Amino acid sequence: MVLAMDPINLYAEAQLDAAMICRLAQLAGLELAPARAALLLADLMALIEADRRLATLDLSDCAATGDPWGRSSAHG
Amino acid sequence: MAFASIAALGARYRDGSLSPVEVTGLCLERIEAYDPELHAFLSVLNRTALDQAATAEVELRSGRDRGPLQGVPVAIKDLMAMAGVPTKFGSDPIFEEQPERDAAMVRHLRAAGAVIVGKTNLLEFAYGAVNPRVGQTNNPWNLERTSGGSSGGSAAAVAAGLCYAAVGTDTGGSIRIPAAYCGVAGLKPTYGLVDLDGVSLLSWSLDHAGPIGRSCADAAAMLAGLTGQPVTATPAELAGLRLGVIAAHRDAPAVTPGVRAAFAAVCGALGEAGALLEDVALDGLDHAARALMQVLLPEASVILGSRLLRHVEALAEQTRVQLELGFALPATAHVRAQQFRRYLGAEFLRLLASYDALLSPSVPFEAPIEDPPIDEASGLGELLCSAPTNLCGLPSLSVPCGHGEGGLPVGLQITGRPYGDEFVLRLGTAVERLMPPVPPPRFIAQGAPADCRQRRDDPLGCRAG
Numbered sequence: 001m002v003l004a005m006d007p008i009n010l011y012a013e014a015q016l017d018a019a020m021i022c023r024l025a026q027l028a029g030l031e032l033a034p035a036r037a038a039l040l041l042a043d044l045m046a047l048i049e050a051d052r053r054l055a056t057l058d059l060s061d062c063a064a065t066g067d068p069w070g071r072s073s074a075h076g
Numbered sequence: 077m078a079f080a081s082i083a084a085l086g087a088r089y090r091d092g093s094l095s096p097v098e099v100t101g102l103c104l105e106r107i108e109a110y111d112p113e114l115h116a117f118l119s120v121l122n123r124t125a126l127d128q129a130a131t132a133e134v135e136l137r138s139g140r141d142r143g144p145l146q147g148v149p150v151a152i153k154d155l156m157a158m159a160g161v162p163t164k165f166g167s168d169p170i171f172e173e174q175p176e177r178d179a180a181m182v183r184h185l186r187a188a189g190a191v192i193v194g195k196t197n198l199l200e201f202a203y204g205a206v207n208p209r210v211g212q213t214n215n216p217w218n219l220e221r222t223s224g225g226s227s228g229g230s231a232a233a234v235a236a237g238l239c240y241a242a243v244g245t246d247t248g249g250s251i252r253i254p255a256a257y258c259g260v261a262g263l264k265p266t267y268g269l270v271d272l273d274g275v276s277l278l279s280w281s282l283d284h285a286g287p288i289g290r291s292c293a294d295a296a297a298m299l300a301g302l303t304g305q306p307v308t309a310t311p312a313e314l315a316g317l318r319l320g321v322i323a324a325h326r327d328a329p330a331v332t333p334g335v336r337a338a339f340a341a342v343c344g345a346l347g348e349a350g351a352l353l354e355d356v357a358l359d360g361l362d363h364a365a366r367a368l369m370q371v372l373l374p375e376a377s378v379i380l381g382s383r384l385l386r387h388v389e390a391l392a393e394q395t396r397v398q399l400e401l402g403f404a405l406p407a408t409a410h411v412r413a414q415q416f417r418r419y420l421g422a423e424f425l426r427l428l429a430s431y432d433a434l435l436s437p438s439v440p441f442e443a444p445i446e447d448p449p450i451d452e453a454s455g456l457g458e459l460l461c462s463a464p465t466n467l468c469g470l471p472s473l474s475v476p477c478g479h480g481e482g483g484l485p486v487g488l489q490i491t492g493r494p495y496g497d498e499f500v501l502r503l504g505t506a507v508e509r510l511m512p513p514v515p516p517p518r519f520i521a522q523g524a525p526a527d528c529r530q531r532r533d534d535p536l537g538c539r540a541g
Contacts, residue, residue, distance in 0.1 A: 021404045024404040024406075032404075040400055044405065046366075050367070053363060062415040063415070064415045068267050068417055
């Protein structure tokens, strides 16, 4: 299930552009010139699209613990 | 002798017919002769290597036997700390470091008595791009092609007989891809098996370090040296073995006809030897390469960003782009890809409950002219087969299985159960015995300096020349 407030959807709906990439990077601590941000646009859109596709899988039993196996769930 | 096995070398050391100092001298001379064209090494450690070899020689003579790597010339990828030797990271000198202590792997290799002849070239910080100030490692089979990455220097050095084994790291395929391109064996071990202390990291979730050798037995000897635990690669019994063929990898559009034919031939040989092969499918596999990027990009940016982006002018453009992308990717994308690691891992484990190992081509194509960028435009094809087992942490080996239509080596990827590294290597040895032996690379026969070419069967020929 993909929640309506999922940031991925918000980014997609907000029509990702260079200015938004600048703001995202700035929030993460990196000052990017708009020209640099424009260079990232296609790759970032592809990554966000890939994430949207991942969200179609039922990952609810999969713990994002950072290791490939271990405790948790049917998929753990 | 330059292409002898580690076991053969060890036997001759122990019967006194060959000495580590002689063999180390041979490797150093071969590096001097061949590396100007290959560009496999960033640092060559002539003096310390000969000192280590002399120590090994004295110890062996006095009966102190440290095991199979004692006195064996090896190389390490130049993102591992070695006290007193600069770490160059395949990048601009502005990033060079002067470590004061050894990485854990170097400590293990020293304890095993290995002779470290040099530090090998790599894609910049192992992150997929060649820094133009450094340049790529050329492929010993064809100098117009890349050795692959990011551990291309390690694979090329081993393939060209400049050392007997080497260490690489693998975050999305960086051991297996160059191993496949260069016609050598390369193992990405089980996640966490090899200690990464002292290694420049790219991704906590995906990084692995492992051995590269001209055979699975040599890779096993190196893995034993890296872990301090015994590992052998006696050939697995093939009769009755259940092997799953990952059909989506075999049939992917990116797989060239030559790779497909080589893969079919090795699968056929395994079947004739009594193994039971069946096509298998994994749910979600087509998401793997992109999910790997969702994990890798933000982790690499956190690990390296603040250090590298202060000197953007010194970085390869693609390295810079990837580091910047990691800052802009939403955290939820990283977390969801971490969830997917578990999802895909469960799929692999489900199959590995029924199959002894899973097979695919190591890379869909032969060595290209340059390393393709790991971006969407290139289709992520180079990572197609290797990325899934970085996500899942499973041991995964590339072993040569013939040549493609371009005459360059092709690799078979064998994936096993968690901590089944030894079995994967044993199965690799069984594959080696089914296939024609891999000859020295073409470069050695056709393109080498004349003195060395004429005397390549003479272990000291280069020295005399």
